[in-house]
Amino acid sequence: MNKIGLHNAYWLDTEMVDAGVYKWMELAKQANCEVMEIGTAEIVAMTNAERLEFKKAVADAGMILTINDGFTKDDDIAAEDPAVRRRGIERAKRILQAMYELGADRWSGINYSEWLRHPEVATCTPDFKAHVRDLSLESMREIIKTAEDCGVDYCFEVVNRFEQFLLNTAAEGVQFCEDLGSPRAKLLLDTFHMNIEEDNIADAIKFAQSKGRLGHIHVGESNRRVPGFEGKTNMDWDAIMGAVKESGYEGYIIMEPFMKMGATTICCWRDMSHGADIATMVGYAKDGAAFLRSKLA
Amino acid sequence: MNKIGLHNAYWLDTEMVDAGVYKWMELAKQANCEVMEIGTAEIVAMTNAERLEFKKAVADAGMILTINDGFTKDDDIAAEDPAVRRRGIERAKRILQAMYELGADRWSGINYSEWLRHPEVATCTPDFKAHVRDLSLESMREIIKTAEDCGVDYCFEVVNRFEQFLLNTAAEGVQFCEDLGSPRAKLLLDTFHMNIEEDNIADAIKFAQSKGRLGHIHVGESNRRVPGFEGKTNMDWDAIMGAVKESGYEGYIIMEPFMKMGATTICCWRDMSHGADIATMVGYAKDGAAFLRSKLA
Numbered sequence: 001m002n003k004i005g006l007h008n009a010y011w012l013d014t015e016m017v018d019a020g021v022y023k024w025m026e027l028a029k030q031a032n033c034e035v036m037e038i039g040t041a042e043i044v045a046m047t048n049a050e051r052l053e054f055k056k057a058v059a060d061a062g063m064i065l066t067i068n069d070g071f072t073k074d075d076d077i078a079a080e081d082p083a084v085r086r087r088g089i090e091r092a093k094r095i096l097q098a099m100y101e102l103g104a105d106r107w108s109g110i111n112y113s114e115w116l117r118h119p120e121v122a123t124c125t126p127d128f129k130a131h132v133r134d135l136s137l138e139s140m141r142e143i144i145k146t147a148e149d150c151g152v153d154y155c156f157e158v159v160n161r162f163e164q165f166l167l168n169t170a171a172e173g174v175q176f177c178e179d180l181g182s183p184r185a186k187l188l189l190d191t192f193h194m195n196i197e198e199d200n201i202a203d204a205i206k207f208a209q210s211k212g213r214l215g216h217i218h219v220g221e222s223n224r225r226v227p228g229f230e231g232k233t234n235m236d237w238d239a240i241m242g243a244v245k246e247s248g249y250e251g252y253i254i255m256e257p258f259m260k261m262g263a264t265t266i267c268c269w270r271d272m273s274h275g276a277d278i279a280t281m282v283g284y285a286k287d288g289a290a291f292l293r294s295k296l297a
Numbered sequence: 298m299n300k301i302g303l304h305n306a307y308w309l310d311t312e313m314v315d316a317g318v319y320k321w322m323e324l325a326k327q328a329n330c331e332v333m334e335i336g337t338a339e340i341v342a343m344t345n346a347e348r349l350e351f352k353k354a355v356a357d358a359g360m361i362l363t364i365n366d367g368f369t370k371d372d373d374i375a376a377e378d379p380a381v382r383r384r385g386i387e388r389a390k391r392i393l394q395a396m397y398e399l400g401a402d403r404w405s406g407i408n409y410s411e412w413l414r415h416p417e418v419a420t421c422t423p424d425f426k427a428h429v430r431d432l433s434l435e436s437m438r439e440i441i442k443t444a445e446d447c448g449v450d451y452c453f454e455v456v457n458r459f460e461q462f463l464l465n466t467a468a469e470g471v472q473f474c475e476d477l478g479s480p481r482a483k484l485l486l487d488t489f490h491m492n493i494e495e496d497n498i499a500d501a502i503k504f505a506q507s508k509g510r511l512g513h514i515h516v517g518e519s520n521r522r523v524p525g526f527e528g529k530t531n532m533d534w535d536a537i538m539g540a541v542k543e544s545g546y547e548g549y550i551i552m553e554p555f556m557k558m559g560a561t562t563i564c565c566w567r568d569m570s571h572g573a574d575i576a577t578m579v580g581y582a583k584d585g586a587a588f589l590r591s592k593l594a
Contacts, residue, residue, distance in 0.1 A: 013420070119561055119566075123559050124558060124561055125558075125559075126558065126568075129566060161566055162457075162460075165566040168566055169567070172567070195493070195519060195531060196493060196519060197519075197520050198519075198520065198531065199520065199522070199527070199529035199530065199531070200529050200530070201531055203529075221496075222492060222493060222494075222495075223493060223494050223495065223496065225496070229496075230496070232497050232500075233496065234492060234495065234496070234533075236533075261421060261423065262420050262422075263420065264415065264416055264418070264419065264420065264421055267415075267458040268458065269416075269421055269426060269458055270465065270466070270469070271423075
C-alpha cells in the first residue's frame with residue numbers, strides 16, 4: 001500500500017509553524033504517517049553535521065523525508081531576467097545537493113517557475129505562455145542534470161489557475177516532462193488542484209502514471225480540509241484512490257491540508273478546524289491517514 | 298422547471314465580446330436559453346429611449362434579462378476610503394435604477410466589495426475580515442433601500458478564496474444577508490465556486506434556500522467548461538440538480554462557462570473549446586442547456 005505522509009504546511013498559523021524538523025517529524029509520526037514533507041529552507045540551512053544527524057533521526061524513526069517548495073519572484077527560473085533565472089538555477093542545485101546528502105529522493109513544488117506568478121500581459125496568448133515555458137525548459141535542462149546526479153525525482157506541481165499559468169493539467173505536465181526528456185522529470189498531482197482543473201481526476205492520475213510521469217501525490221478535500229473530514233466531501237475518493245491502485249502508482253500520498261485562517265498566500269479566510277488545538281489537529285491528520293488507507297485497502 | 302440562461306461573459310476572448318446586447322440576446326436564444334445575463338456597463342450607459350427599446354425587444358423575444366457585475370478597486374463599497382465607498386454606493390443606485398427601468402429584477406455579483414480583492418494585511422485575522430465586512434454592511438444598508446424601491450433582488454455572489462475573502466461559503470453569505478436584514482438581500486451560488494469552498498454543494502444549495510436567501514444560481518463544470526461538456530465531469534450533477542428541485546428553488550440557472558484562453562482576470566490559461574468558432578460555441582451552450590434540463594426533469 002502507498003505510504004501516507006503529512007506536509008508541515010499543515011501547521012501554518014498554529015504555534016507549530018516554526019517548531020523545526022524534529023518536532024514536525026514527531027507530529028507526523030503521531031498522526032500515523034510514514035512520510036514527512038517539509039520545505040527547502042531548513043535543509044539548505046543545515047550544516048553537514050546537522051544533515052547527517054537529521055538523516056539518522058529520520059531513519060531511526062522509520063520515517064521517509066520528502067521535499068516540497070518552489071521559486072519566488074526573486075529566483076524564478078522562468079523569469080525574463082537572466083540574473084533571476086541564474087539565482088533560481090543555483091538555488092535548485094543547492095537544494096538537490098542537500099537532498100542527496102539527506103537521502104531524500106523526491107522534490108515537488110512549483111519548482112519550474114514562481115508560485116503565484118500571473119502573466120505580465122493584459123491578455124495571455126499562446127505565444128506568451130510558450131515563451132515563459134521555454135525559459136523554464138531552458139533552465140530545467142541545466143537543473144535536471146543535477147537532479148539525475150543526486151538521484152532525485154524532480155516533480156513539477158500541476159496547480160490551479162489562480163496559482164500559476166504554465167502547468168494546470170496533467171496533460172500539460174506530461175508534455176513538459178516529455179519536452180525535457182529526462183527520466184527524473186515527473187509530476188506532482190494534487191487533488192485540490194485537479195478538482196479545479198481536470199475534466200476527471202481519476203483519468204488525470206491514470207494518464208500521468210501511464211506515461212511514467214506520476215512522481216508524487218498530494219491530497220486534501222476540495223476546500224483543503226483533511227481527506228474525509230467529518231464525512232463531508234465533494235470528492236469521489238473511491239474513484240480517486242481506485243485510480244491510484246488501478247494505475248499501479250506505488251509512490252507516496254501526502255496530505256497537505258490547510259485548516260487555519262491566516263496566511264494570505266494560502267487564501268484560507270476562515271477557520272475550518274473548529275478552533276482545534278495541536279492535539280486535535282494531530283487527531284484530524286490521523287483520521288485522514290486512516291481514511292486514505294481504508295480507500296486503498 | 299427552472300429557466301436556463303447564458304452569461305455574456307461566455308463570449309470573452311471571442312469576436313462576440315463587444316457585440317452588444319442585441320447580438321448577445323440572439324446568441325442566448327440560439328442556445329435555447331430563456332434568460333440572458335449581462336454586465337452593468339451597457340445598461341447604465343443607455344439613454345431612457347434605448348432602455349425602453351431594449352426592454353421591449355427582450356419581451357418580444359420572450360427572454361428574461363438578469364444583471365451580473367461587481368465593484369472594482371475604484372468603487373469598492375467596502376474600501377477604507379469613504380470617497381471610494383461613496384462612488385460605489387452611487388454607482389449601485391444608478392445600476393438599480395437602470396434595472397428598474399428595464400424590468401430586470403436580479404443583480405448578482407461581487408456587489409458587496411471588490412472583485413479580486415485580497416486582504417491588505419500580511420496575516421488575515423478575524424478582526425480584519427470583520428472590519429471590512431462591517432464597511433460593506435454599512436454601505437449596503439443605504440444601497441438596499443434603493444434595491445427594495447426598485448424591486449431588485451440584490452444577490453451577493455459567494456466566490457472562491459482566490460477571488461474574494463468576505464463570502465466564501467453559503468453559510469457566510471446567509472449570515473451576511475441576515476445581518477443586513479432586508480428581504481431583498483439574497484445570494485448567488487455558483488457551482489465553480491462551491492466546488493472549491495463548500496463541504497458539500499447540494500447541502501449548500503439546500504441550506505441557502507431553506508433560509509430564504511437563494512436568489513440566483515450560476516453553473517459550470519469544475520474547470521468552467523459548459524455543464525456536461527463531452528460527458529466528462531468531476532461534478533455530481535444529479536446531486537446538485539436534485540438539491541435544486543428538492544429545495545424548491547424556482548429561480549434562474551445561468552451558465553457562466555469560460556472556455557477560451559485570454560482574459561487574465563478570469564485566469565483561463567488554455568483553450569478549452571477545441572478552437573471552437575461562434576457557431577460551435579453556441580452549440581456547446583445549447584448542449585449545456587439541454588443537459589441541465591435533463592437533470593431537472
